[in-house]
Amino acid sequence: MKVFLVGGAVRDELLGYPMGDKDWVVVGSTPKQMITQGYSPVGKDFPVFLHPKTKEEYALARTERKTAEGYHGFTVHADPEVTLEEDLIRRDLTINAMAKDHQGQIIDPYHGQKDIKNKLLRHISPAFREDPVRILRIARFLARYHHLGFRIAPETLKLMQQMVKAGEVDSLVAERVWQESLKALREKTPSYFFSTLEQCGALEILFPDIHALINQVKKTAWEKKCNLWLHFLSCLNQDAASHIRLASALKTTHYLEHSDLDEMIERLRIPKSFSQLILKTAQLHPIYYSLSQQNSEQILDLLNQLDAFRQIQLLSHFAHACDLNQANQTSHKEELQNYIQSAENINPAQFIKQGLQGAQIGRAIKEKRLELIEKQRNKSN
Numbered sequence: 121m122k123v124f125l126v127g128g129a130v131r132d133e134l135l136g137y138p139m140g141d142k143d144w145v146v147v148g149s150t151p152k153q154m155i156t157q158g159y160s161p162v163g164k165d166f167p168v169f170l171h172p173k174t175k176e177e178y179a180l181a182r183t184e185r186k187t188a189e190g191y192h193g194f195t196v197h198a199d200p201e202v203t204l205e206e207d208l209i210r211r212d213l214t215i216n217a218m219a220k221d222h223q224g225q226i227i228d229p230y231h232g233q234k235d236i237k238n239k240l241l242r243h244i245s246p247a248f249r250e251d252p253v254r255i256l257r258i259a260r261f262l263a264r265y266h267h268l269g270f271r272i273a274p275e276t277l278k279l280m281q282q283m284v285k286a287g288e289v290d291s292l293v294a295e296r297v298w299q300e301s302l303k304a305l306r307e308k309t310p311s312y313f314f315s316t317l318e319q320c321g322a323l324e325i326l327f328p329d330i331h332a333l334i335n336q337v338k339k340t341a342w343e344k345k346c347n348l349w350l351h352f353l354s355c356l357n358q359d360a361a362s363h364i365r366l367a368s369a370l371k372t373t374h375y376l377e378h379s380d381l382d383e384m385i386e387r388l389r390i391p392k393s394f395s396q397l398i399l400k401t402a403q404l405h406p407i408y409y410s411l412s413q414q415n416s417e418q419i420l421d422l423l424n425q426l427d428a429f430r431q432i433q434l435l436s437h438f439a440h441a442c443d444l445n446q447a448n449q450t451s452h453k454e455e456l457q458n459y460i461q462s463a464e465n466i467n468p469a470q471f472i473k474q475g476l477q478g479a480q481i482g483r484a485i486k487e488k489r490l491e492l493i494e495k496q497r498n499k500s501n
Contacts (some may be wrong), residue, residue: 121149123178124204124219124227131215134226134236135268144171144178145207145219148200151180167198181207205229212254213261214242235273241265242273252288255280256300259316263307272316280320289322297326298388305362311353329379330370338375341406342449348372355445363394364437367401368444374402396434400426401441408442411452416494419459420486428456429464455500462496463489 129142146154151167159169159178167180182198183206204227208217214232221227230244241258248254258280262272272280283289304313314330317323324331333348340346355369373379381402385395407414407422414422428435439453471484 121153122147122204122221124221126208126219127211127216130218130220130226131232131236133220134218134233135265137265137268142176144176145181145204146178147181147202147204147207149180150200151198154178154180183207183210209244210247211244212248212251212257214240214244217244239265239269239271240273241270241276243276243279246279248276249279249283249286249288252283252292253296253300255283255289255317255320255322256292256297259313260300260304260307262316263304263310263313266309266312277320280322284321284325289325292326294388298390301388302362305356305366308357310356310362310365314356315353327384329373329376329381329384332376332379333372336376340372340375341409342446346372346375348375351445358444360440360444363397364441364444366394367397367437367441370398371402371405371441374405397437397441400434400438404438405442408439408452409449411455412450416490416497419493419497420463420489423456423459423463428460432457432460435460458500459493459496463492466492 124145124147125142126145127143129139131137132139146169151161151169154167154169155161158172160172162168162170162177163179166182169178169180170176171178180198181202181204183202204219208219208227208229211217214230214235216232217228217230218232219227226233235242241261243254243258258272258276262270301313304310307313314323314327317326318331318334330352333352336348337345338348340348340351343351349372352369352372355372356365358365358368360368370381373381381399384390385398390398404422404425407418411419411422423429423435426435426438435456436453439451439456443449443451443453466485466488468481468485471481474484476484
């Protein structure tokens with residue numbers, strides 16, 4: 121039984137890049153032997169075990185054979201006779217197909233070190249085309265490493281284009297598309313995830329609303345002539361949390377004749393932690409940019425739509441998403457927060473004492489808030 125550190129940990133160590141989880145491959149063992157040594161089985165589709173102390177994943181060396189369409193259509197074979205080289209060749213990219221033994225020696229049968237030196241993302245074998253998730257993964261790797269000078273090898277990009285034309289991308293399930301997208305949004309330059317999908321033809325299939333931004337130049341709330349696609353990409357690379365980046369970028373879809381963010385959110389099953397901010401930013405950003413021209417009624421309506429008297433964090437994230445990549449625009453975040461502070465502490469008891477009931481109390485609170493917002497507005501002006 122031999123154990124090797126494999127994949128991303130080896131790659132990132134050679135790159136001097138922050139290392140994530142460690143993955144290990146075990147050659148020459150069986151599930152029974154692993155369990156005997158205290159490892160806990162966790163794999164359903166193939167034998168993966170958790171180390172009894174570190175809880176890191178140890179997978180038996182295996183081979184894969186394509187048996188059906190889509191990325192689920194594989195038969196896995198794990199056996200003590202499977203070699204390390206056979207296990208590594210089933211991986212996607214050369215830079216992910218390296219291993220390191222306990223003596224620190226790098227095993228690199230497919231020249232991953234050379235491609236690291238040349239800053240290339242290159243597929244190992246034609247078997248790359250058997251798994252459409254690899255299109256998403258290579259796009260995500262470019263989002264991670266583009267700032268280091270990496271690019272996709274021409275032959276790999278060509279193969280990705282062929283996979284899209286063959287319909288392989290159509291089999292991707294929504295959860296996996298969102299999972300890879302979310303990982304990309306956390307990388308240094310997420311724009312290269314989406315631009316790579318556009319280059320290979322997958323963007324139109326997976327994100328039709330985003331693809332519709334290409335070649336669209338529109339008058340927007342922040343610019344008289346805005347290239348929507350370029351603005352979308354630029355927003356993604358700003359220094360912000362992933363949900364704020366995406367909400368800021370997707371506000372561009374507001375200027376398309378036919379766009380349905382609700383459909384995209386439902387189709388990809390985007391969680392509420394993202395979807396609420398995405399929808400509010402797309403819908404309400406024009407009011408934010410023209411806040412100085414809004415009257416008290418309109419300002420209160422904006423605050424209510426953001427549920428700002430209960431969710432101050434949503435308002436903060438909304439303002440951040442609007443401000444992102446808007447160096448020439450005035451930030452209204454502090455102004456909105458001042459409106460909230462001036463109008464939030466209204467005690468309904470004072471209206472009850474006046475004999476008001478039900479909807480009358482709600483109307484009284486609204487009138488009081490409008491009065492306080494108007495005072496704050498006059499003070500600001």
